[in-house]
Amino acid sequence: MKISMQLRYEGGAADVVAAADQVAGLERAGLDLIWVPEAYAFDAPSFMGYLAARTSRVEIGAGILSVFTRTPALLAMTAAGVDALSGGRCHLGLGTSGPGVVEGLHGVPYAEPLARTRETVEVLRAFWKRDRPVTYDGRVLRLPLPPPDGGGEGGGTGLGVPMRLLTPPVRPAVPVWVAALGPRNVRLTAEVADGWLPMFFVPERCEEIWGAELRAGAAARDPRLGPLRVSAGGLLAIGPHAARERDRARGQLALFIGGMGAPGHNYYYDLVCRYGYAAEAAAVARLYRAGDRVGAAAAVPAELLEATTLCGPESYIKDRIDAYRAAGVTHLQVQPVPGEGRTPAAQVARLAELCA
Structure with a gap:
């Protein structure tokens, strides 16, 4: 590899x-x-x-x-x-x-x-x-x-x-x-x-x-x-103690879930929904589009954060x-x-x- x-x-x-x-x-x-x-x-x-x-x-x-x-x-x-x-x-x-x-x-x-x-x-x-x-x-x-x-x-x-x-x-x-x-x-x-x-x-x-x-x-x-x-x-x-570094990825996930593309044309949002986080993705997108970037990042589920990072x-x-x-x-x-x-x-x- x-x-x-x-x-x-x-x-x-x-x-x-x-x-x-x-x-x-x-x-x-x-x-x-x-x-x-x-x-x-x-x-x-x-x-x-x-x-x-x-x-x-x-x-x-x-x-x-x-x-x-x-x-x-x-x-x-x-x-x-x-x-x-x-x-x-x-x-x-x-x-x-x-x-x-x-x-x-x-x-x-x-x-x-x-x-x-x-x-x-x-x-x-x-x-x-x-x-x-x-x-x-x-x-x-x-x-x-x-x-x-x-x-x-x-x-x-x-x-x-x-x-x-x-x-x-x-x-x-x-x-x-x-x-x-x-x-x-x-x-x-x-x-x-x-x-x-x-x-x-x-x-x-x-x-x-x-x-x-x-x-x-x-x-x-x-x-x-x-x-x-x-x-x-x-x-x-x-x-x-590297697992605590995962939070650094919250902002990027929130940006792509909530800020990339128009509603109905966001591949990243759709993927997170396919992973089983439809409710969480909707919450992230709602907060991000309302201008609450901190809240959107906090709403990214911990399980998704761990699954998409290599920290430990x-x-x-x-x-x-x-x-x-x-x-x-x-x-x-x-x-x-x-x-x-x-x-x-x-x-x-x-x-x-x-x-x-």
Whole structure:
């Protein structure tokens, strides 16, 4: 099992430099893969290129880029560029985000998210293959863009010609990961993606919540892709009294349950309900939307908090590692926090030993 981590920084230039310094130290401690987030501040690929220059071994992933905000060609070009700069260490994490962000921030219609995800992955691989100019006739994507009476998204002049990338990735293809929680999206991910990025993953509930979808997707999967990789985990604190560190995760859970997406379009809220916490999720969302962030965090059930974190003595952490491994997790994704005299790098180093 490898160790992955999502980078956290406040968004300013000084924070970016400090975060890069931290990644260099975590690389020496044994971190295998760093995920670079993209929200409403700096774009992820710029920082990924900077990290490529500051590191030598750790793999660098976009975690995540929305399939609505960049064309497949631009995604292919970006990943190929980071892959070249890093010497073959790029991973491309994709997701659909939600209508609030896609339409509110980017001004792009949030339509056909499953079809767009599938077709984006297919077009990416066609560009990376570089054996011929890319043509594609999909449900939402057409290359070249047809004239107005030819269907597809909008209409073009009819003058577009098939093209190929001038420069390839270092590898034949960059690994493509998809962030997915809903049943249909998880099934699609298991079919077409190299890896799966589930958030608030409870390993003991994986079979119950997603087992049927994962098997259905795997049955339709191209064997040349190999087994599906999975990056999942949570807040990490190792030590005799580390269980008290779990409360650090309350705010994030409350934010995603109550503040991500509009009512009826919040994947995280829906997942917590599927875990059996429908009443608690409703309470968290109600408090959060009313502006009571402290109350919303306090309303997160303790059982959910423990199930989605890795905080405790080494014996407890070993048991959690075993549970994640049994659920098919290949990359234990952690957020190490200082505690009991241990730095994040020291905790990553110890976790690497426990995962060996």
